[in-house]
Amino acid sequence: MKPLFWLLPKVIALTIAVTAWITPANADVQPFLDIYTQPGPEVFSAVDVGMETLPLLLSDTTHAQELGFTDAEQGPKAKVTKTPFVVFQVGLDQLQAWNGSNPRALLKFANKLLFPIYVGAPVKVKSSLTVRFFEKDKVWKVGQWGSSALIQDLVSKRTTIAPKGFLVTVPGLNRNYFGYLSGVQLILIPLETDRSFAAGTQVPAAKVFNSLSTEAKSADGSPR
Amino acid sequence: MLKRTVAHSVMFLLLLMFSACVEIDVSIPSKGPGVPRAAETPPIPNLVHPRPLSHGMPALSSIPGKTPISLDAFKKMQTKRLQTGGGAACNPDDKKSIDKVGPALQQTASWCWAASSKIVMESHNIPIDDQCNIVMKVLGEQLCCVKVINKDLIIPENTNCQRGGWPYKVFDMYAFDYENVDSPLDWDALTKEICLNNPFIYVEKRSDGSKHTVIVKGYHNVGPTASNPHRQKVVEVYDPQSKNFQDFTYEEFIGDPNGDPNGQYSYSHFVDYAQIRPLP
Numbered sequence: 331m332k333p334l335f336w337l338l339p340k341v342i343a344l345t346i347a348v349t350a351w352i353t354p355a356n357a358d359v360q361p362f363l364d365i366y367t368q369p370g371p372e373v374f375s376a377v378d379v380g381m382e383t384l385p386l387l388l389s390d391t392t393h394a395q396e397l398g399f400t401d402a403e404q405g406p407k408a409k410v411t412k413t414p415f416v417v418f419q420v421g422l423d424q425l426q427a428w429n430g431s432n433p434r435a436l437l438k439f440a441n442k443l444l445f446p447i448y449v450g451a452p453v454k455v456k457s458s459l460t461v462r463f464f465e466k467d468k469v470w471k472v473g474q475w476g477s478s479a480l481i482q483d484l485v486s487k488r489t490t491i492a493p494k495g496f497l498v499t500v501p502g503l504n505r506n507y508f509g510y511l512s513g514v515q516l517i518l519i520p521l522e523t524d525r526s527f528a529a530g531t532q533v534p535a536a537k538v539f540n541s542l543s544t545e546a547k548s549a550d551g552s553p554r
Numbered sequence: 555m556l557k558r559t560v561a562h563s564v565m566f567l568l569l570l571m572f573s574a575c576v577e578i579d580v581s582i583p584s585k586g587p588g589v590p591r592a593a594e595t596p597p598i599p600n601l602v603h604p605r606p607l608s609h610g611m612p613a614l615s616s617i618p619g620k621t622p623i624s625l626d627a628f629k630k631m632q633t634k635r636l637q638t639g640g641g642a643a644c645n646p647d648d649k650k651s652i653d654k655v656g657p658a659l660q661q662t663a664s665w666c667w668a669a670s671s672k673i674v675m676e677s678h679n680i681p682i683d684d685q686c687n688i689v690m691k692v693l694g695e696q697l698c699c700v701k702v703i704n705k706d707l708i709i710p711e712n713t714n715c716q717r718g719g720w721p722y723k724v725f726d727m728y729a730f731d732y733e734n735v736d737s738p739l740d741w742d743a744l745t746k747e748i749c750l751n752n753p754f755i756y757v758e759k760r761s762d763g764s765k766h767t768v769i770v771k772g773y774h775n776v777g778p779t780a781s782n783p784h785r786q787k788v789v790e791v792y793d794p795q796s797k798n799f800q801d802f803t804y805e806e807f808i809g810d811p812n813g814d815p816n817g818q819y820s821y822s823h824f825v826d827y828a829q830i831r832p833l834p
Contacts, residue, residue: 375781378781379779379781379782382779382780382781382782383776383777383779383782383786383788386774386776386777386779386786387774387776387788387801389649389774390651392651392653393651393772393790393799396657396790396799397799397800397801421761421762422760422762422763422764423762423763424762440820441818462806462819464818465818466818471803471805472803473802473803473805473806474800474801474802474803474806475800475801476798476799476800476801477796477798477800478798478799479796479797479798480796480798501760501762501764501766502760502762502763502764503663503764504660504663504664504666504766504795505663506796522663522707523703523707524663524709525709525716548717549718549763549764550717550718551718551763551765552667552717552718552719552720552765553666553667553718553719553720553721553757553765553766553767554663554664554665554666554667554717554718554764554765554766
């Protein structure tokens, strides 16, 4: 056992050094924002499939309007922006267990990017396209079209409040937020009014999660 | 002795390195530099229903309401209904949409079950109470309709009103029939259900332990396109949480297979409520 004790301090020092090397300083939203605010061609392959399919889905005025367009003729004219919203989510279980520590650590990349779809000149945001990353196959695929009201709200906030904003969703409690980083602080803007915060208010994430944590603990497993 | 010492040291070093890798989880979401994910907390046990069976499907006894039926049994019922003139002939390779669905928002963050049930029941041209009245009747609470902020939002005076619930309880309350199908409708069953003019509700079960209801109102089978040589099956859904209509790829609609939400989508179908119709 003697040689083992002799090695121990060096092994511990090496482990600390390796851990520090692998873990970025802000091991939360920033690395994902750095990568996906300007996504690569592998993402746009999936986007292309989605945008080619879109006009086929807008086959009548009613459904075109449901997805946010004026009529079906806007389908072939629609384009996506190059800068999607990175989607982060916060789990119900994480909120239930949250002890008030770093709120940024609650955000998990949802493996989804939300691209605004716009039409015309002047440019008007109409709808959105969601692409999803599949970790197992290392491939991006188109997932959804629509969510017109959500994307218009997000784009409006990105234009007026924070150009590097992103979407934070809490699916278990049906909440969506426009999020952005102010220095190291995570700020959330509720997209819907609830008992605690009015839509559009800028709130530090810790305050939001504190309120949601209480609500999460009352969830009983039935649909909400 | 020296060999043994070196071997011990190397093994110890490897063990420490391995444990460090496990702790920080450096799974890479895309081409590019490795980015760590936030540590995941294990899902909490389901507080209301028994845990799912080991192969991932929900235990049949855990699906509340009417006795669940298999997809095969459900498809036989559908065929019979179509044969007896319950709906138009279907073309699963085309498209069909039911326009009477939505757009109404769930009026609190917890009322997806009341909102979804109301929307689907009203698509059969039967007026149904407001969401807050449905909630009061089903949950046995008072003061759920106070205070109304606007037509899309209520902040109930009684906080007990703001709870989750199950669509089947609403169907029972308002004399509607339904079937609990224990797995997601396949393309054949989905398209037939829409052709029968029956929008349906599925309960999405997520990996974090939460559940949510979403309405299916149509389908498209389109393509191919220049970038995609295959036809694309697409499902029209309406989510009362966001007041947003969405088209999902069929794969996105299904999510993780076999009722186990811990795969790449992080959600699966807990149950599909189909053939929601007024009792004769």
